[in-house]
Amino acid sequence: MLELGRLDDLPQDYRDALSARNLVPLWPSLRAVLPPGVPTRQTRATHWAYSAIRPLLLQAGELTPIEKAERRVLVLANPGHGLENMKASPAIYLGMQLLLPGEWAPSHRHTPNAVRMVVEGEGAWTTVDGEKCPMSRGDLILTPTGLWHEHGHDGNDPVIWLDVLDLPLVYYMEASYHINGSRQTQLPGRGDRAYARGGVVPTPVFARSEKRYPMLRYPWLDARAALLSLAEDRPDLDCVQVSYVNPETGDDAENILGFYALMLRPGQTLPLPARSPATVFHQIEGGATVSVPDQRFELLGADICCVPGYTPITVRNTSATEPAFLFIADEAPLHKKLGVYEVRQP
Ligand code: 1HN
Numbered sequence: 001m002l003e004l005g006r007l008d009d010l011p012q013d014y015r016d017a018l019s020a021r022n023l024v025p026l027w028p029s030l031r032a033v034l035p036p037g038v039p040t041r042q043t044r045a046t047h048w049a050y051s052a053i054r055p056l057l058l059q060a061g062e063l064t065p066i067e068k069a070e071r072r073v074l075v076l077a078n079p080g081h082g083l084e085n086m087k088a089s090p091a092i093y094l095g096m097q098l099l100l101p102g103e104w105a106p107s108h109r110h111t112p113n114a115v116r117m118v119v120e121g122e123g124a125w126t127t128v129d130g131e132k133c134p135m136s137r138g139d140l141i142l143t144p145t146g147l148w149h150e151h152g153h154d155g156n157d158p159v160i161w162l163d164v165l166d167l168p169l170v171y172y173m174e175a176s177y178h179i180n181g182s183r184q185t186q187l188p189g190r191g192d193r194a195y196a197r198g199g200v201v202p203t204p205v206f207a208r209s210e211k212r213y214p215m216l217r218y219p220w221l222d223a224r225a226a227l228l229s230l231a232e233d234r235p236d237l238d239c240v241q242v243s244y245v246n247p248e249t250g251d252d253a254e255n256i257l258g259f260y261a262l263m264l265r266p267g268q269t270l271p272l273p274a275r276s277p278a279t280v281f282h283q284i285e286g287g288a289t290v291s292v293p294d295q296r297f298e299l300l301g302a303d304i305c306c307v308p309g310y311t312p313i314t315v316r317n318t319s320a321t322e323p324a325f326l327f328i329a330d331e332a333p334l335h336k337k338l339g340v341y342e343v344r345q346p
Contacts, residue, residue, distance in 0.1 A: 004030055043089045043278050043308035044080035045292050050119070050302035057098045057160060066103045073097045073163065076304060086168070088306045089278030091331045092257060093167040098160050099124050099153045107150035110178035112170040113254045114143040117162040117282060117327050118220075119302045123155015128216045130187030135159060138220025138284045140244055140327070141191065144213045144254055148181055162282060162304065164329045166256040191217030195247040198226065214248050220284065224325060227263040231323070238270060241328075252333040260328040264288060264317035274312040276342040277331035281305050281315070286324030289316045299326070312346060 007015065007028040018024060032040070057074050066072060076094035077083040088094040097116075099105060101123070116126060117140055124135040129147045133139075143149040153159055170176045194202050195215040201208060223242060231240045244259040245252060252258050258277075261284070264270060281290050283299040290297045290305050291314040297305045298318070307313055309331070317324040335341035 004028065038310055041308040041310070042080045043078055043087075043306065045295050045297070045305065045307050045311070046076075046078050046080075046088070047297040047299075047305040048076045048094075048303065049300075050304070051300075053096050054160070057096055058158060061098050061100050061158065066100070066105060070108075071095075071097055071105055071163075072099070076306075078306060080308075088280060089168075089308065089331065091166050091169040091334055092278060092280060092306070092329060093163070093165040094280065094304065094306070095163040095165075096160060097151075097163050098158055099151055100158055101153055101156055103153050105151040107148050107181040107184050108178050109146055109148045109181065111145055111175050112165045112167040113145045113256055114149075114163055114165040115254065115257075115259060115329075116141045116143070117164065119160045119162055121155060121157050121159030123157070124151060124153040124159035124161075126151050127184050127186065128191060129213070130184055131189040131191045131216055132186050133191035133217040135161065136220065138224070138325075138327070140218040140220075140223070140253075140259060142213060142216050142218075142253055147213065148184055150184060162302075164257065164259075164280070166254075166334070169256060169334065191215065192219050192222075196222070198247070201247055209248055211248075212246075213253075214246065215253075218244050218253075223261045224285075227261060227325065228323075231263055231265060238268075239272075240265065254333070255337075256331075256334045258330045258332040260330075262315070262326045262328055264315060264324040264326070266322055267317060267320040269314060269316040271346070272313045272315065273346060274310050274344040275330075275332070276309045276340055277335045278309045279307050279313065279331075280329040281307075282327040282329075284325040284327050286322050287318040288324045288326060289318060290314075291316070310342075310344070312344075 004027045073095040075086045078088050081087040118135045126133050126141050128143050128149045133141045226242050240263040242261050282304045288299045292311050
């Protein structure tokens with residue numbers, strides 16, 4: 001292939017004339033923005049041990065009162081993107097949030113979509129669009145774009161959850177902003193019960209709900225039961241996985257990021273093909289390894305890792321006797337909407 005011209009092939013006075021007019025020659029940068037075959041990725045496969053995050057987050061609870069933080073969060077930043085950019089991947093923000101007994105994180109709404117995956121502690125709740133959603137380990141709570149949300153805590157022990165937002169993308173689009181509100185009035189509903197069973201949906205008279213986000217809380221007990229029942233029903237199935245969806249439409253629960261729960265059977269090794277979106281794994285129960293070319297992460301407890309797009313991944317259950325359960329977030333809905341989604345056959 002013919003080598004393209006470089007910037008320093010051009011006379012300095014010509015380059016100066018271009019710069020002075022806000023012009024740039026494409027050809028010296030063409031291969032960098034459009035590399036052959038595989039994109040350049042800044043995202044590095046990165047592991048965050050919960051045992052390292054937890055004491056530092058509890059220390060933040062002593063150092064910074066909630067009033068001085070609004071949201072007391074340590075961000076899981078991918079070093080490949082520069083820590084200050086607060087990205088796990090091009091479109092995914094991850095943070096671990098601490099709420100102490102009696103604290104309140106005031107109501108606001110914003111353009112980025114968020115979800116919370118509850119990691120530990122009982123007694124906290126998030127009110128979303130007037131519905132007070134209880135928080136227990138493994139529950140997924142949506143706070144989609146534009147909906148009011150606030151967090152409170154009536155229990156006795158610290159509560160910690162993982163925040164997953166599409167903030168990096170929305171910020172990049174220069175569309176990220178928030179509005180503060182006053183304490184929400186509680187409406188009927190707690191986010192999960194109306195749509196508590198798959199396959200049947202509420203139909204008051206003959207009209208179905210037209211809410212864009214009819215279900216706000218996905219209890220872990222239900223997702224876990226769905227996985228166990230799928231595994232039992234389909235012993236032939238390798239990938240025992242469920243997607244968190246909008247129960248009215250079957251679409252992904254949110255617009256930009258996708259959310260899934262995966263069960264690994266005892267002793268199972270599951271190879272996943274390389275796909276264009278970046279992927280995040282969080283261990284809910286049991287232990288697993290996540291392997292990518294040249295790296296392997298051990299996920300214990302509530303550990304988290306992220307993997308760049310276009311990377312083949314192998315996940316393995318480290319127990320020969322117990323199933324392992326993982327929460328997964330990815331950029332697939334975004335890639336599909338943009339028409340750039342790819343699965344590469346090995
Ligand atoms: C946010 O609203 C929350 O509501 C947590 O708990 C983390 C990170 C960036 C922007 C907004 C929350 C956030 C956030």
